Amino acid sequence: MVTGRTGSRSAAAYRPAWWLGPHSATVWGRLVRREPEPAVQLEQWATPDGDFVELARLAPAGDPATTPRLLLLHGLEGGLHSHYARGLFREAATRGWGMDLLLFRTCGPTPNRLPRSYHSGETDDPWFVLQRLAAESPAPLGVIGVSLGGNVLCKLLGERGDTVPDVVRGAVAVSVPFDLARASRWIGRGFGAVYEKAFLRTLIPKAQHKIARHAELAPLGTVAEARTLWAFDDHFTAPLHGFVDAADYYARASSKAFVADARVPLLLLSAVDDPFLPPDVLDDVSTLVRGNAHIQREFPAKGGHVGFVSGSTPWRPRYYGEWRAAEFLAERFR
16 A cells, blocks of 8 residues: 555555655656657647647557557657656557557647647647547547646546546546646756756747747747746746736646546546645645545655656666556556
8 A cells, every 4th residue: 555645545556766766756767767669650630720739649459449548648848758658658558558649739740830839728639639539439548647738637527527438438647736836836946946947948949939930929039038937837828828927827727626526537646755746735636536436546655756666676667657557547448
């Protein structure tokens, strides 16, 4: 049994790697972990607003009409390069499942046509993809959201409630920044400034490229001055997507206000020592979802942000997060 700050339970033993702390567990996947590039096909799907999204697609080993499939929503500036994405593709392939990775707008290889981008509360594209996948095949479908993608997933499930397609048998949200304002303030503290600067190194050039392609976005050029994620969202994300400012965006996009309304089996997997989020946010979430029988919490004390590395030695690490997500969904696919 895994117990963390919230006293939540686990279906399997998770023993955090003894050689890693919250920050080293967080960067381990990017700096040390090596996962092979999955054998996927890239597809573009036209969206209802005249733009497109891209999906990296792994075909199932069996009959597409009956073999389970995963849909992954990645984190901030994530994509096919992300260690957890490759790990999940490997996990799916090992089980013979199919898998789709939705590349949020600006996160795929082709620049999008429209000014809009992606953000922590944008659920239209995932909902469009989810509905199309459900129409394509009656096979069981599991949805996984990681970090920003986990916030998107929890918000979407709460918004859509009982209207989620029946093929969706379960969902897993990993290392979710449930309260975006508190997460944005927290991430830049101490060593966390390293993460913030790393995100800004790609976010700002992408924003500038979009501004250069769309003359009407010229007033957003002040984003070049952003030195924090809060400032980036204040200068760019919020005005681009119809929010008053970053505070308004965070208040309306945080999944904390939606997750308790989820109506499909949902596993929330977060570590109390996640350096991207104040630990007491998980206490708040636990209180909010306690009366929802569809939601299972797993909040171990250690694991970092999208880390969850285990194993007896650094030379033989195991990656609990992807395995646990697949196991939770496999139980719902039966």
